[in-house]
Amino acid sequence: MPDVQAPAILAERVGMRFRMSREKVDNLKEYVIRAVRRDLQYNAFWALREVSFRVEKGERLGVLGFNGAGKSTLLKLVAGVMRPTEGRVEVRGSIAPLLELGAGFDMNYTGRENVFLYGATMGYSRKYMQTHYDEIVEFSELKAFMEQQVKDYSSGMRARLGFSIATAVEPEVLILDEVLSVGDARFQQKSQKRVQGMFDRGVTVLFVSHNTAQVRALCDKAILLEKGRLIARGSADEVCGVYEKMVKR
Amino acid sequence: MFLRELYNYRHLLREIVVKNIKIQYRRSVLGVFWTFLQPLLTTLVLVAIFGKLFGGNARDTVNYPIFVLTGRLLYEFFSQSTKRAMRSVTLAASVIRKVRLPKYIYPLANVISVFVTFLISLIVLVCFLVFFLFWGDAPPVLGWHVLLTPVPLAILFLLCTGVGFILATLTVFFKDVEYLYDVFCLILFYATPIMYSPARLGAGKWTQLALQANPLYSIVEMFRDCVLRGRLLNPHHLLYALGFSLVTLALGGLLFWRKQEKFILHL
Incomplete structure (x- = not known):
């Protein structure tokens, strides 16, 4: 039995330092000349310094902050694509990152392929994807286009397909990076x-947004980053209040 | 740990290999035939131009068209696979930025997919061998040595993977590596005995040594030992090529492994 008390995401005094060359070489x-x-x-x-928080299983945490506050760096650390310079980040359970528009697709490949x-990029086998295939096609409403190359898709169609694939599998931790605005109004709904539905089944969520209304509606807790x-940190309502005050200032 | 990770991501490796091959054949009207046509045509041109110049002495080349074709095929595999591996990581940037996965899958998958097309293109060589065995005054010497062909090919595969890792790492940090490597490949084409027999070059001792430092020299010559000259692999070539390839693979793997955490900052 896994430890019931163990948090889904745990960040302890996380710091991320970037070393940027003064001029881009x-x-x-x-490089040789300069060397x-x-x-x-x-x-x-330091893009992040001394950041600590924990997200319990089934909790939904909103991450607020202005541009450059370190939100995307934090998401990358949680997703595991970067390692922190100091401190540690622990994630329990499978993570589903939602890729940006079109990433992970090959334009010369058909929708079906x-x-x-x-799926393989996310670590799933062909067999596993096969069992979800019909559901993906149906949700994306692209049945008639599955044998066409993705380069002939509109950007909305690509987004719909991407969203359908990424959410067809049931991850334990879901990272949402302003992706709830995919497709037309009907598809958004x-x-x-x-x-x-995934929330109701108890998925843990990390949600990054500038939209406090969305954070209030989706999250129960939130943190606010600045530089x-x-x-x-606190309830979503409280932190959104602080953020809104900062915006007005 | 490394092997378990590779096993966990075998689906991704397979998907990328299959994708590369499928797309390559889908893009051209001629499809698979292009794989045969390309080496066939370039060999014909080279034979037509250099046949008189380099093909005269049958002691080294045995059969000049086959001599040229074997060199061409192996060189083409080397340059194509390393070039594809070089670009693989930067092309996958949008995925690597978001998903945690073993990045070495990308250069590895690209070398494998080019290797598969290379194996398909060997059919041209089989046709050449059969043709000259029955028609022609300079038949290739074929014996049980043909069974040794996997040896030079496996060594070449190791070499390409190692060079691929090094190039993939470098291009993440330095964008001009691609252009420099194009120039390097052009030089390599002439430095490898593809159209000429090194013994007949009449070069001095130092030039000979410099030519032999090129691992493709040993690999191409070993391959010819198997399918053209019908003799045992030259042990010097075998040791040198194998050693060079293993060291390159170790260095490339180490470089890639140690730098991969930094890729994301430059992609």
Whole structure:
């Protein structure tokens, strides 16, 4: 039996430092010239510092903050694509990241083939995806287009297919990065319903948004970041209030 | 740990390999035939131009068209697979930025998919061998040595994977590596005995040594030992090519492994 008390996401004094070169050196020629001249200078800056929080299983945490506050860095650390410079991040259970529009798709591949490619990217076998295939097609409403190449899809169609695949599997931790605005109004309603259904079944959610109304509606807790520091935490209502005050200032 | 991870992501590896091959054949009207046509045509051109110049002495080349074709095929596999592996990580940037997965899958899958197309293109070689065995005044010497062909091919595969890892890592940090590598491949084409026999070059001792430092030299010559000259693999070539490839693979793997955490900051 897994420990019931163990949180789904645990961040302990997390810090992330980036070392950026003062001028962008992205080619070998310049790098060599500068290395010879000893002209390679770096600026270190902390995108996150001393950030601690925990999300219990089934809890939904909103992450608020202005641009550059460190929200996306935090999401990347939780998703496991980056490692923190200091502190630690622990996630229990499978994570489903929602990819940005079109990422994970091959444009020269048909819709059907992309379902399996996208599934494999998330670590699922062909067989497993096969059992979810009909459901994905039906939800995306793209039945007539599945044998067409994705490059001929409109961006809305691509988004619908991506959303349908990503939410067809039942992850334990869901990372939502402003993706609830996919497709037209009708599809948006449909997708919100589906996400709500996952909520009801007790999925743990990390939701990043600027929209306090959405955070209030979806999350029960929230944290607020400013310049890499965690400056407020509490119920979604409280933290949204603090954030709205900051916006007005 | 490494093997378990690879096993867990075998679906992704398979999907990418299959995708690359499918798309390559879907894009061209000629489909699979292009795989045969391309080496066939380039070999014909090379034979037509250089046949008189380099093909005269049958002692080394045995059969000049087959000599050229074997060199072409192996060189083409090397350059294509390493170039594909080089671009694989930057092309997958949008996925790597969001999903935690073993990044080495991308260069590895690309070398494998080019290897599969390379194996398909070997059918051209089989046709050449059969043709010259029955028609032609310089038949290839075929014996049980043909069974040894997997040896140079396996070594070449290791080499390509190692070089692929190194290039994939470098291109993440330096965008101009792609152009530099194109130039490198052009030089490599002439530095590898594809159209000429090294023994007949009449080069000095140092030039010979420099040519032999190229691992493709040993690999191509071993391959020819198997399918053209009908003799045992040269042990010097075998040791050198195998050692060089293993060291390259170890270095490439290590470089990729140690730098992969930083990829995301540059993609």
